[in-house]
Amino acid sequence: MTLLAGENILKQYSDYIIFEEMSFSIGDNDRIGLVGPNGIGKTTLFEIMTGNISPDQGKIVKPKSSLIGYVEQEIIGHDNTILIDFVATAREDLLKLKADIDRIAHELEENPESHKTLEKLGNYQHRFETEGGYAFESEIKIILAGLGFPRDRFQSRMSSFSGGEKNRASLARLLAGRSNLLLLDEPTNHLDIESTIWLEEYLKSLNKAYIIVSHDRTFLANTIDKVWEITSKKIDQYFNGFDKFLVEREERRRLKRHIFKHQQDEIRQIEYFIRKNMAGQKTKQAQSKQKYLERMEKFDLPESEQIGPSFTVEAGQRSHNLVLAIEDASFGYGHRPLLSDVNLNIYRGDRIGLIGVNGSGKTTILKTILGEV
Ligand SMILES: Nc1ncnc2c1ncn2[C@@H]1O[C@H](COP(=O)(O)OP(=O)(O)O)[C@@H](O)[C@H]1O
Ligand SMILES: [Mg+2]
Known part of the structure; x- marks a missing residue:
């Protein structure tokens, strides 16, 4: 059964087009990861699906039996x-x-x-x-x-x-509800690791369709079967889970590069022929090739490879390798230490994930390092 479908959607803000000729269909067992860089239109797509915003062209088809659950930004x-x-x-x-x-x-x-x-x-x-x-x-x-x-x-x-x-x-309210299609926009943002793992298990046990936007790749890999990538103002679908998506996308991009390169070669050859023969005996042939070129459907490079801005940062004088030393420290407030006997050296280039359940003292440690506590 189809829970929701979009047909030929166009959506734009002033003259910037977010979606064009975009179509999709969501089945009642679909577990979809919606991916794409920030600002590409993931939240906008959710808002279109819920009917909070209307597409400029095209339509959304929603059977009566579909109940969409979506977390509103603010509880009022x-x-x-x-x-x-x-x-x-x-x-x-x-x-x-x-x-x-x-x-x-x-x-x-x-x-x-x-x-x-x-x-x-x-x-x-x-x-x-x-x-x-x-x-x-x-x-x-x-x-x-x-x-x-x-x-x-x-x-x-x-x-x-x-x-x-x-x-x-x-x-919590969304999960407890009766909706049969959940739209989850960064659901793990406010969860610690324990709750994130619980949510993974809970979602998998649900008999509902859902679409998830998340920066957490492990969470996606554990919860979804399909990937929808927003690219070129449309949805590109992948059907074999998140890990395979990364491999398959590379494959598709390679194919696109290949086709693009072939077409560019062909275009160059035809242009050369036209330049050489426009004024000579083969004018007619050159003209017809010109027409062919104009009508040719041109391929693009994969979006990720179009050239964008690049930045360089001039590094200043390097400081000593040891960036921060914590010796026999306790962290906490007043006489209530959250952690004690902490010894830790942080070196240049270290990349540390600070994890722990909510309330265990992560922010307190950061504030202490900053000197605010
Ligand atoms: N109400 C609005 N008016 C104008 N532009 C908007 C509005 N909402 C979103 N946009 C633009 O639409 C694009 C997609 O935004 P969004 O859907 O929030 O992306 P994502 O959720 O993928 O990060 C962005 O370029 C954003 O600036
Ligand atoms: Mg968003």
Whole structure:
């Protein structure tokens, strides 16, 4: 079944064309990685898919049964809601059923003899159960824990969370919802490694289609089957996972270079013939070759190989090889050290990944190195 399709999409901002003659189709089992350099149009494509922005030409076809889930940039108007209730708004249908059940239960208390009310309560409870109401409540807790929220924050108000935490809460709500197509724009940005791994597993276990934009190649390799690369204002599809995509793309580029070079050779030969013969006995032939050249469909080099700007940076005087030494240090605030007995040398050229669960002290270490703490 097709969940969403785009036909001949054109989208431009003033006179800059982002997409042209772009078409796509998403099936209900598709797990797609959407890739391309910054500014190429990945977020714009998501916004077109959700209908938040309209294409300038072409159309989006969305069957009634398709429910698209997309994390809005900002959560608006939930300051007083507690976290777990915020996530529960993913299923307004269940919330309404629950409210109905509470109301009918109240009616029954007032009027305990009413068989009709009792029967109604039974019906509603049954519906709540078959719609997955009870399972939903435990599912929310699993998702929140998976995304790194400690249990004692489940009841905290949304206003007490940081921007990154709110973003995680939105992701939780998206996962808890009923949409059958998820559009995930950098979902791991606010996740630590534990939560990222949890999300990989969770997505794989879902029976839903999704499209992921992510800078995290391992995350992509672990979650997607297809790659859509935005290039030349269209989508190039690859069908064999992320690792093979990198190999296959190189293959396609090599082929493109090859075809391009051949065509350039042909063009040069024809141009030479035309120059030589335009004014001589073979004028007619030269003219027809001229026409052929004009009508020829010209190939381009792969976009990645078109020549862009280049930069050089003049290095200053080199300093000593040892850039930073940390000796017997503790990191933390006041009398509460987050880490102690740290010994570490950092040398010129070192490239270090600082990892650890949220709240373990990564930012504190950086701030201490900067002298802010
Ligand atoms: N509202 C807008 N008005 C004008 N240009 C925009 C607007 N939104 C995005 N763009 C431009 O469209 C291009 C694609 O942007 P975007 O979809 O955000 O790329 P990506 O998500 O791949 O980084 C960029 O050149 C960006 O500057
Ligand atoms: Mg983007």
